[in-house]
Amino acid sequence: xxxxxxxxxxxxxxxxxxxxxxxxxxxxxxxxxxxxxxxxxxxxxxxxxxxxxxxxxxxxxxxxxxxxxxxxxxxxxxxxxxxxxxxxxxxxxxxxxxxxxxxx
Numbered sequence: 001x002x003x004x005x006x007x008x009x010x011x012x013x014x015x016x017x018x019x020x021x022x023x024x025x026x027x028x029x030x031x032x033x034x035x036x037x038x039x040x041x042x043x044x045x046x047x048x049x050x051x052x053x054x055x056x057x058x059x060x061x062x063x064x065x066x067x068x069x070x071x072x073x074x075x076x077x078x079x080x081x082x083x084x085x086x087x088x089x090x091x092x093x094x095x096x097x098x099x100x101x102x103x104x
Contacts, residue, residue, distance in 0.1 A: 001034065001057070004067075006078070007085045012036060012057060015066045029066035033084070034059050060088055 001012040012034045020028035034057035042054045061084045067077050097103075 004033075006081055009085060009088070010036065011060075013067065015068060029069065030062055030064050031067045032059055032062045060084075 001014050004011045004013055013031050014034070015029055015031050017027055017029055020026050037056040037058050039053045039055055041051045044050050044052060063080055063084070065072065067081075
């Protein structure tokens with residue numbers, strides 16, 4: 001995963017390719033964005049083996065194109081990312097309210 005810092009947020013992203021089109025003959029891309037939630041210890045095998053640190057990410061949103069595509073300008077990508085980050089900020093504020101018990 002690659003790291004992208006924008007608007008005070010450290011986001012990680014991954015570009016996925018998949019076949020699309022009426023007969024599956026076209027290559028399409030989407031970019032999934034994640035927040036790093038920390039690390040946790042896991043065993044190498046289910047019940048035994050050495051422990052290792054596993055990085056935990058939470059998917060927060062996706063864009064239906066590749067952010068590394070040269071057909072899109074920086075301004076277009078920044079505009080779309082800022083729109084999604086505004087939504088993410090609202091969701092984070094709501095999550096904090098729910099944790100405090102302020103449901104309604």
